[in-house]
Amino acid sequence: MKKRVYADNAATTRLSRPALDAMMPYLTSEYGNPSALHTMGREAKLALERARNQTASVLGAVPEEIYFTSGGTEADNWAVKAAAELGKNKGRHIISTQIEHHAILNPLLCLEAQGFEVTYLGVDAQGRISLKALRDAIRKDTILISVMAANNEIGTIQPIAKIGKLAKEHKILFHVDAVQAIGHIPLDIQSAGIDMLSLAAHKFGGPKGAGALYVRKGISLPSQIQGGGQERNLRSGTENVAGIVGMAAALEYRNARMGSHMEKVLLLRNRLIEGLLRIPNARLTGDLLNRLPGIASFLFEGVEGESMVMMLDLHGICASSGSACASNGHESSHVLKAIGIPRQLSHSSLRLSLNEDNTDEDVDHILEVLPSVVARLRAMSPVWNGSRENY
Amino acid sequence: MWCETFSDTVIEHFMAPRNAGSMPDADAEGNSGDPDCGDSLTIYLKVKDHVIEDIRFMVFGCVAAVATSSMTTELAKGKTLDEALKLTDQDIVEALGGLPENKLHCSVLGESALKDAIQNYLAKTE
Numbered sequence: 001m002k003k004r005v006y007a008d009n010a011a012t013t014r015l016s017r018p019a020l021d022a023m024m025p026y027l028t029s030e031y032g033n034p035s036a037l038h039t040m041g042r043e044a045k046l047a048l049e050r051a052r053n054q055t056a057s058v059l060g061a062v063p064e065e066i067y068f069t070s071g072g073t074e075a076d077n078w079a080v081k082a083a084a085e086l087g088k089n090k091g092r093h094i095i096s097t098q099i100e101h102h103a104i105l106n107p108l109l110c111l112e113a114q115g116f117e118v119t120y121l122g123v124d125a126q127g128r129i130s131l132k133a134l135r136d137a138i139r140k141d142t143i144l145i146s147v148m149a150a151n152n153e154i155g156t157i158q159p160i161a162k163i164g165k166l167a168k169e170h171k172i173l174f175h176v177d178a179v180q181a182i183g184h185i186p187l188d189i190q191s192a193g194i195d196m197l198s199l200a201a202h203k204f205g206g207p208k209g210a211g212a213l214y215v216r217k218g219i220s221l222p223s224q225i226q227g228g229g230q231e232r233n234l235r236s237g238t239e240n241v242a243g244i245v246g247m248a249a250a251l252e253y254r255n256a257r258m259g260s261h262m263e264k265v266l267l268l269r270n271r272l273i274e275g276l277l278r279i280p281n282a283r284l285t286g287d288l289l290n291r292l293p294g295i296a297s298f299l300f301e302g303v304e305g306e307s308m309v310m311m312l313d314l315h316g317i318c319a320s321s322g323s324a325c326a327s328n329g330h331e332s333s334h335v336l337k338a339i340g341i342p343r344q345l346s347h348s349s350l351r352l353s354l355n356e357d358n359t360d361e362d363v364d365h366i367l368e369v370l371p372s373v374v375a376r377l378r379a380m381s382p383v384w385n386g387s388r389e390n391y
Numbered sequence: 392m393w394c395e396t397f398s399d400t401v402i403e404h405f406m407a408p409r410n411a412g413s414m415p416d417a418d419a420e421g422n423s424g425d426p427d428c429g430d431s432l433t434i435y436l437k438v439k440d441h442v443i444e445d446i447r448f449m450v451f452g453c454v455a456a457v458a459t460s461s462m463t464t465e466l467a468k469g470k471t472l473d474e475a476l477k478l479t480d481q482d483i484v485e486a487l488g489g490l491p492e493n494k495l496h497c498s499v500l501g502e503s504a505l506k507d508a509i510q511n512y513l514a515k516t517e
């Protein structure tokens with residue numbers, strides 16, 4: 001069989017074994033509805049609450065602060081819209097960043113259409129916001145600061161604790177999209193002064209379609225979905241029991257091994273970065289130090305991203321590119337634009353994202369294949385002026 | 392013509408593009424697309440007695456853009472300029488066995504660069 005290397009773990013991850021094992025009973029024999037009174041219902045309810053306890057304990061929260069959702073997007077939507085609803089009598093100003101995921105940017109657009117005002121903080125060339133700019137942006141009527149813990153395209157980690165401190169000083173609600181960070185880097189909700197936090201199971205070895213929103217006790221969150229009263233009447237609908245149980249198991253598993261996983265993934269990733277930067281006119285995007293362990297993101301001048309991804313795929317390598325053709329009405333990556341990458345170059349991006357499932361052989365395979373893919377595409381590129389030799 | 396995903400022909404042309412490369416002694420060249428938008432195609436022609444004797448292309452673009460460019464040159468090679476001027480993006484898509492809907496615009500790249508090259512040739516030789 002042809003070797004297959006999965007290097008798209010920032011898009012989604014393989015279900016971890018402990019998660020699958022934990023889910024199995026709820027996909028087979030334990031299929032009761034958690035709202036039902038009978039034994040099977042009670043068993044499902046217990047499983048749900050065990051998962052809530054596990055999730056809370058990993059996050060350093062209490063179970064009442066955890067609301068299960070269908071994933072990161074729903075948690076983000078809920079948080080942003082809830083904060084607007086809660087704060088609208090105090091003010092209508094929100095601060096976020098130019099590099100958030102669309103799960104934040106698009107709800108913010110909705111709020112703008114409803115009369116809220118949003119300041120999108122710019123970032124430096126590494127993708128970090130400036131605390132001074134944040135301080136300057138805070139107004140009397142600011143009701144929410146929403147900043148992602150780590151970026152999905154370039155892996156840059158924000159100074160979350162410092163942002164939380166500023167938010168607290170000004171008594172502004174602080175939401176963190178931690179979808180890429182949870183299970184990958186340590187994040188202490190309490191010391192970072194986080195009021196709300198979004199996470200998604202499938203980014204850390206849990207199943208797709210399960211996520212959670214952490215909401216600090218004392219915040220009277222408006223309901224997200226109305227119906228039968230699940231999730232303390234705030235998010236109705238029969239719970240995704242297996243998914244939630246799998247998420248908690250994956251989170252616990254990941255968290256217990258975070259140190260060793262980070263070490264392993266960092267070594268692989270650094271070797272990948274070193275090797276790929278030997279390609280002429282290759283450039284790393286994002287911050288070298290404040291960076292998610294698994295993300296290696298590049299620009300390869302003269303080569304279009306999608307064709308790179310496709311050619312890698314035909315060599316058994318799964319990667320991704322933030323580049324999208326603008327002739328189709330799409331805009332190219334808002335993240336690369338925010339870090340100052342010129343438009344043409346922003347079409348040359350490639351993201352390889354590793355996790356603890358990856359091996360040294362995976363990195364070897366990528367280092368063997370990618371340079372020649374870049375060379376082959378450059379050989380027929382009208383915008384590449386450099387050497388047309390094979391690397 | 393529309394299809395869900397890339398046809399085998401598209402993948403095949405993408406992996407082994409026909410007539411890729413530049414042509415320093417071309418009789419004319421034509422361009423389409425905009426590198427700032429993520430797509431750019433240059434087509435080079437060698438013309439003899441009103442017939443496209445040789446053709447080359449250089450492309451910066453998506454999978455469909457590469458396959459389209461390759462197919463365009465294959466369809467145009469050996470045709471008279473008048474015949475080649477009649478090639479449409481529709482013909483190119485059909486020869487490729489269809490393109491996904493959001494990729495149909497890529498096929499326009501091929502038609503426009505070819506037309507541009509032929510018109511540049513005619514303007515030069517008139």
Ligand SMILES: Cc1ncc(COP(=O)(O)O)c(C=O)c1O
Pocket residue numbers: 010011070071072073074076101103148150151152177179180200202209211
């Ligand atoms: C930073 C960030 N936020 C939110 C999301 C959305 O999560 P989901 O796809 O699970 O809804 C993602 C996933 O791509 C992400 O990377």
Ligand code: FES
Pocket residue numbers: 325326327328429430452453454455456493494496497500
């Ligand atoms: S040229 Fe725009 S997506 Fe193909």
